[in-house]
Amino acid sequence: MEEHIRYMRRALELAELGRLYASPNPMVGCVIVQDDQIIGEAWHKEFGGPHAEVNAVNSVSDKSNIYGSTVYVTLEPCSHHGKTPPCAALLADLNPAKVIIANIDSNPKVAGKGIELLKAAGIEVVTGVLEAEAKALNRRFFTVMDKNRPYVILKWAQTSDGFIAKENYDSKWISNPSSRKLVHKWRAEEDAILIGHNTAKHDNPSLTTRDWKGKHPTRIVIDQSSGLPCDLQLFNQDIAKTYRIVSGHSTDPHIISLPEITPSALLTELSEKSISSVIVEGGRHTLQQFIDMELWDEARVFVSETRFKSGIEAPNIDQLPHKMEDVFGDRLIYYYS
Numbered sequence: 001m002e003e004h005i006r007y008m009r010r011a012l013e014l015a016e017l018g019r020l021y022a023s024p025n026p027m028v029g030c031v032i033v034q035d036d037q038i039i040g041e042a043w044h045k046e047f048g049g050p051h052a053e054v055n056a057v058n059s060v061s062d063k064s065n066i067y068g069s070t071v072y073v074t075l076e077p078c079s080h081h082g083k084t085p086p087c088a089a090l091l092a093d094l095n096p097a098k099v100i101i102a103n104i105d106s107n108p109k110v111a112g113k114g115i116e117l118l119k120a121a122g123i124e125v126v127t128g129v130l131e132a133e134a135k136a137l138n139r140r141f142f143t144v145m146d147k148n149r150p151y152v153i154l155k156w157a158q159t160s161d162g163f164i165a166k167e168n169y170d171s172k173w174i175s176n177p178s179s180r181k182l183v184h185k186w187r188a189e190e191d192a193i194l195i196g197h198n199t200a201k202h203d204n205p206s207l208t209t210r211d212w213k214g215k216h217p218t219r220i221v222i223d224q225s226s227g228l229p230c231d232l233q234l235f236n237q238d239i240a241k242t243y244r245i246v247s248g249h250s251t252d253p254h255i256i257s258l259p260e261i262t263p264s265a266l267l268t269e270l271s272e273k274s275i276s277s278v279i280v281e282g283g284r285h286t287l288q289q290f291i292d293m294e295l296w297d298e299a300r301v302f303v304s305e306t307r308f309k310s311g312i313e314a315p316n317i318d319q320l321p322h323k324m325e326d327v328f329g330d331r332l333i334y335y336y337s
């Protein structure tokens with residue numbers, strides 16, 4: 001078991017390398033071991049590209065060496081023809097002795113069928129090695145599969161006396177530059193970013209990852225009656241895609257019309273656009289709805305030493321913090337629902 005854990009840990013390290021580009025596919029790593037030596041390894045690099053198993057097999061120059069090997073893969077090999085042919089069939093043809101898997105795929109198109117295919121080929125299959133770690137790594141993917149909605153991260157910055165903005169809607173300089181840079185890193189890791197009407201109107205944010213390397217998330221703004229001016233930074237579609245959420249009918253491809261704008265309706269709509277995670281960045285009204293409807297998975301809250309004495313109150317989350325970190329003087333508090 002110890003060696004299974006060691007090689008699965010390596011497979012998880014590789015899976016992590018797909019963080020920025022694999023979505024909406026899961027992050028998957030694969031390691032091929034023969035005589036206690038890694039003879040091949042790889043990960044799923046980008047959505048639509050070859051799966052980790054295919055890349056790992058291709059990294060082995062003499063494929064006959066895979067015969068009798070042990071293959072470690074963080075997610076059950078697929079059994080269906082999607083954008084690529086089934087990985088379970090590819091492995092079965094190469095005859096490894098064992099396939100060790102961290103998570104069973106809850107995608108209904110796979111859900112155990114990949115394991116059945118391997119077993120039918122006479123390959124020993126072991127599941128559940130580092131299962132919790134692998135599930136945490138792919139929590140976005142499993143939320144989509146199991147709850148049929150994107151993974152939701154709430155994020156805000158508040159003063160030490162509990163405000164996210166002044167009465168005049170000014171919210172600048174609550175968190176420090178390092179915290180703000182960290183937010184850009186987080187944005188690069190998620191598919192979409194959502195804000196409410198007032199935040200767009202008063203802050204005119206660009207919602208990009210300009211202080212970090214990585215793709216810009218799709219930007220989403222709630223603008224019930226389409227009242228936001230078109231010259232706001234987030235409507236510059238040359239930089240990143242933006243959807244305006246409105247309640248009236250529209251044929252504009254950049255508008256999502258909903259009969260009633262609720263967190264649930266919004267998330268359903270985002271799922272249909274293959275968005276598997278969304279970071280909700282405020283303001284209070286928008287964030288609080290997700291908390292009240294219990295439609296969130298994580299909250300990341302910066303608390304700075306600044307005091308406003310009055311203003312727009314921070315959202316209220318009735319939960320004990322999971323962990324706290326110091327970001328150059330800002331306290332970063334994580335909550336998990």
Ligand SMILES: NC(=O)c1ccc[n+]([C@@H]2O[C@H](COP(=O)([O-])OP(=O)(O)OC[C@H]3O[C@@H](n4cnc5c(N)ncnc54)[C@H](OP(=O)(O)O)[C@@H]3O)[C@@H](O)[C@H]2O)c1
Binds near residue numbers: 166174261281
């Ligand atoms: N410190 C931070 O981390 C942080 C982050 C973000 C924002 N802020 C600050 O927060 C302030 C804005 O907060 P806020 O609570 O006033 O506004 P907000 O959440 O940005 O926007 C609220 C508005 O969005 C629209 N909206 C939201 N949910 C809706 C729904 N389900 N259906 C229909 N419309 C919906 C409504 O606009 P209408 O009804 O008017 O159309 C609502 O009044 C700003 O000053 C901003 O600077 C601070």
